[in-house]
Amino acid sequence: MAGLIPSRDQLDARTAEFVDHIHAGGKVEATDWMPETYRRLNLKFIEMHANSEIMGALPEREWISRAPSLRRKRSLAAKVQDEVGHGQLIYRVAESLGKPRSQMYADLVAGRGRFHNVFHYPTHSWGDVACIGFLVDGAAIVTQRALTDTSYAPYLRVMRRVVAEESLHYRHGEDILLALASGTDEQFAMLQEAVNRWWTPILHFFGTDTAREDDPSIFWGIKPRTNEESRQEWMTTYIPKLWDVGISLPDPTLDWDPETKVWNYAEPDWQELADLVKGDPSEATATRLAWKQRLARDNDWIREVVLGEPAPVLAA
Amino acid sequence: MDHDEPDHDDTGVRDPSVRNPSPAAVPDTALPIETMWEVFGRRRINDALEHVGQIHAGDRDTALLLARETHFRHEEAVDYAVVRSDQLHRLEDPSLLERRVDIDYRLQRGYSGFRDKRARAREAAARRGADDLQTRPAPGRDVASEAS
Numbered sequence: 001m002a003g004l005i006p007s008r009d010q011l012d013a014r015t016a017e018f019v020d021h022i023h024a025g026g027k028v029e030a031t032d033w034m035p036e037t038y039r040r041l042n043l044k045f046i047e048m049h050a051n052s053e054i055m056g057a058l059p060e061r062e063w064i065s066r067a068p069s070l071r072r073k074r075s076l077a078a079k080v081q082d083e084v085g086h087g088q089l090i091y092r093v094a095e096s097l098g099k100p101r102s103q104m105y106a107d108l109v110a111g112r113g114r115f116h117n118v119f120h121y122p123t124h125s126w127g128d129v130a131c132i133g134f135l136v137d138g139a140a141i142v143t144q145r146a147l148t149d150t151s152y153a154p155y156l157r158v159m160r161r162v163v164a165e166e167s168l169h170y171r172h173g174e175d176i177l178l179a180l181a182s183g184t185d186e187q188f189a190m191l192q193e194a195v196n197r198w199w200t201p202i203l204h205f206f207g208t209d210t211a212r213e214d215d216p217s218i219f220w221g222i223k224p225r226t227n228e229e230s231r232q233e234w235m236t237t238y239i240p241k242l243w244d245v246g247i248s249l250p251d252p253t254l255d256w257d258p259e260t261k262v263w264n265y266a267e268p269d270w271q272e273l274a275d276l277v278k279g280d281p282s283e284a285t286a287t288r289l290a291w292k293q294r295l296a297r298d299n300d301w302i303r304e305v306v307l308g309e310p311a312p313v314l315a316a
Numbered sequence: 317m318d319h320d321e322p323d324h325d326d327t328g329v330r331d332p333s334v335r336n337p338s339p340a341a342v343p344d345t346a347l348p349i350e351t352m353w354e355v356f357g358r359r360r361i362n363d364a365l366e367h368v369g370q371i372h373a374g375d376r377d378t379a380l381l382l383a384r385e386t387h388f389r390h391e392e393a394v395d396y397a398v399v400r401s402d403q404l405h406r407l408e409d410p411s412l413l414e415r416r417v418d419i420d421y422r423l424q425r426g427y428s429g430f431r432d433k434r435a436r437a438r439e440a441a442a443r444r445g446a447d448d449l450q451t452r453p454a455p456g457r458d459v460a461s462e463a464s
Contacts, residue, residue: 071421074421075421075426078419078421082389085385085386085389088386089369092369092370092371157369158369161368161387165390167424168390168422168424168427171430172427174427175427175433178430178436178437179433181437181440181441182433182436182437182439183440185444188440188444244434244437244438245434245437245438245440245441246437246438246441246444305374305378306372306373306374306382307351307372307373307374308351308374308375
């Protein structure tokens, strides 16, 4: 990663001026000159974000037909539509950095696109829907709110839109979680089991504890905060809300230290994360990608109607 | 179509020279420029018409439909418009943004009563004998108000 953070004397005058600009809080428009490393890192980051919105809609989509009431069904369907809409908005930003949208979509459908770890897992019960809606979306809100100050202006504008919608999803998730938490013993057990399942994936979601000066995304002004700062903020916001209604967390060492004002927690197994996102696709991901491939084929005619031109070839 | 479509002949098929413009005219990373539309929205009646993003569509009607589904599902606007190249097309039927059915589930106000819901969940926790969990120290924070 060191090569992605150049030292001052390695920079030519134009790049040095650019770095000074973003370090002073300056923004970059799609039409501005930018160093190749900045363009490439931003594209990788934003494409992964867009992929995650699309793949993140799929675990919840699986529950639209099984939602326990008409109100929950409509609420969940609306949320899934919002997430796919976020994907469309964010692909548009990624496209401005030089990769065709059709290529990003083809890569995703063929299993070559990367996306967040939390969307590689299966969903077992309605309790998982509560966890995705409240805890996973909560983690996304924490990281996305930080991105409303990212240096790439087209991304910043889209993130403001996205964060406004995510606060609605937060309420959707909390509503489901509180209903299960105040329900029967069986409903509560379903929720508690799901929380236990999602604890480690959510800790993984924020990434390893990388120092500010070692994180290329921070150097290039893509994200303003470290992984650990985001993880701590999520813990501060969400753990008290779980404890408050009697939900326990599967880490006996978890504790808030009022002296240092940090959460102490057991380090998750980071190899598990690496295997998940870099190894063969999980069973859940393989199934969802097979669905995406089928949908991509079956829905080619829609793309043709919308764009008024032949659909792009989705080569495997 | 009630307006001129200079890029299309009578059969609806585009002039191939327009669909595949020279590399100098269009960056090779973008979809054909004639399918690109700018989307503008007006949040409240006294606000300026603001650029909110771009969409791809093959014709004006599809562009308007996609603009609504992509950008204006949550009462973000009282009016919107799209423009292709140097053309500006305004919404002709404002009733498309009116509520025809109950969409509270898409809106903040559709999710309310959290104080009571949380109190019921606390009571349920107490019934299960989870009091010890509630006494654990944690920093206080009003997330619901931040999120809104």
